[in-house]
Amino acid sequence: MAGSDPQTPPSRGPLARAVLAPVLWLEDRTGIGAFLKPIMTHRVPPSARWFYVFGSATLMFFSLQIATGVCLGTLYAPSASNAYENLVYIDTVVPFGWMLRAIHGWSSNAMVAMMILHMVQVFLHATYKFPRELTWIVGVFLCLLTLALAFTGQVLRWDQDAYWGIGIGAAIADRIPIAGNWVRDLLLGGPIISGETLNRFFALHVFVLPGITMALVGLHLVLVLRHGISEMPKVGEPVDPATYRESYEARVHKEGVPFWPDAAKRDLVFCGSMLLLLVAVAMWLGPIGPNGLPDPTDIDTNPRPDLPFLWIFGLVSLIPPASETVVMLVAPGVLILGLVLLPILSNGGERAPSRRPFMVLGVVLAATSVGILTWEGRESPWSPVMDAWSSLPTPVDYVKDRGPLQLQGAVIIQNAQCRNCHELGGQGGKRGPALDDVATRLSYDQLVRQIQQGGGNMPAFGKSLTSAETEALAQFLLTMHPANEQPSNPPGALLPIPPQAAESGG
């Protein structure tokens, strides 16, 4: 606030006058101070306390993204033929290049986190009600833009995760009825994921999305100033669109405090702490990726999306396949439309969370779902462990005192890649059930049937295993039961297994 006091006081030393003169000249010719002063000192409700810092923190991280992004722009080459090598060069050769990439990457996650906290706070306190409907709607679009920036930024890393991540995006686009192919070609900039794909995502990430975001952030702030910062909700003080403006202005005029410095000091403390924390985290964890050359012929890969999208990755593997197209294409539209229409449909009434239990329940449900899906996406228990069959040891107890046929079965359980999906001794895939006590659940006949015909989401092995191999495998599996528990032998079984075959090994 250099020019906050344009009138020169009479008693000032020559030095002070010399310093002040250019400042006053600037203020006189531009009027910036006069323009900013009412904005900075506009009155805000005294109840605007620590809950209100998340929006400022989101804006701070966005500014940090612009600053570090412009610097990365001076170093990065948006060319599919050498983007990857270029990132390695930034990480290893350019002074502080690794730190720049680390801050840009982790600040992206931090911006998403702060934006979600901000949105949840506004939702819980029903700040979106009259007259701040449009502030919320602009915020919904800012939320989508932030996520789009995070996704396009991940693509610019141009590693295996980026390559197959766009593949997933293209496959989702391809499910759009009629226009799917057209949308996919537009997204990829051609018939395959290639150089033009990276160029398109670069233009989106660096020009289009930040431009729109900056414009909407400006609009968002103008709307915040126009309608004033909301008060903390009070039980029994519902919003009435007919009288709200008058009563709000009267209250703020009477009890309000200037935004600068009374309210801004909390924003400063919180943003400063978050900034320090972020730099510390970025230096500790280092830059994100790049993970593996984007070589489409290198299929020995395990692509995973970045943190903000892990829950979507988890969702599309856990929902019933028949519902996928609807969940991928219709649900996002319904969700966005719901968020946009929310303040239009509910612009008055109680704001206190205690009077809006279903809204609170909605937040709890959404947070729990996204949290669990993120965890599941991280663990991805549905994915086969591709090298389990060739790398994991067979637990010693499971081969001790076993006969030759059963030992042959213990070899087949490795060779037939059973352990890519089934655990043995706590190691292996989690797609199917663990086999440590499978004999207590399935009889010999049921084991053979399950191996040969599959079913229940298990492939049939009837074509890849001979009947001798199947028998050996089933005999081995029949030994998989606790020592003091007999194997399953249901009354309906056609061929009861001879006891000596199961116990001593045939």
Added chain:
Amino acid sequence: MSDSKHESTSLPQVGGSGDGGSPCAGCGGGRREFMFKVGVGLMGAGGVAAAAPVVSAMLGPGMRTYREQWVDLGPVASYPPGETRFATFTNPWTSPTDGLTDQTGCWVRHIPEGGEGARGETQSLDTSIGGPPPSNAFNPKAPNFQVFAVNCAHLGCPVRWFPQSRLFMCPCHGGVYYEDGSRASGPPPRSLFPYPAKIENDHLWIDAGRLPGLQEAP
């Protein structure tokens, strides 16, 4: 503004005339209105003229048609009967900055003479999952070959072939396919995407060029 008092006083009338009805239909300021219309016309014409490359850059990739082309996968002898092997080729559509990404992988299955199931004698596959397997009639000019895209039919991740269990497995969401490409388990909505294949001059050719997707794959 300062050079003509007449101009400055009459300016509001031009704007104000719009209040009563249509903006400029009734304003009788002859020459000024003509200039305004010319200006709008020039801007419009210039905009349209400049729009061609802009629209082409933004929407072009969706307007062009990318026809598949026949791609040589090498001599037939490099794909022994009874085996499924990984093959790579350069995509027919490339640009100068593609780098590694103009390369594409695919799985080539050479079905042994005497049909499928040469190893196990049991044929009791559960065909209730995923429907019947793809027909060999798909490749009349290479009847013993099936060539599959690496992309899982679920969301496009690269599937891997396991010769021991004769299964393709996907690392992303756990889709599994049998050796003939039919869906075995997991979320994929269909069998693996096949490329049309043919044999010419003892070389195996496939019709490729587009990232396979649910909408146009056979």
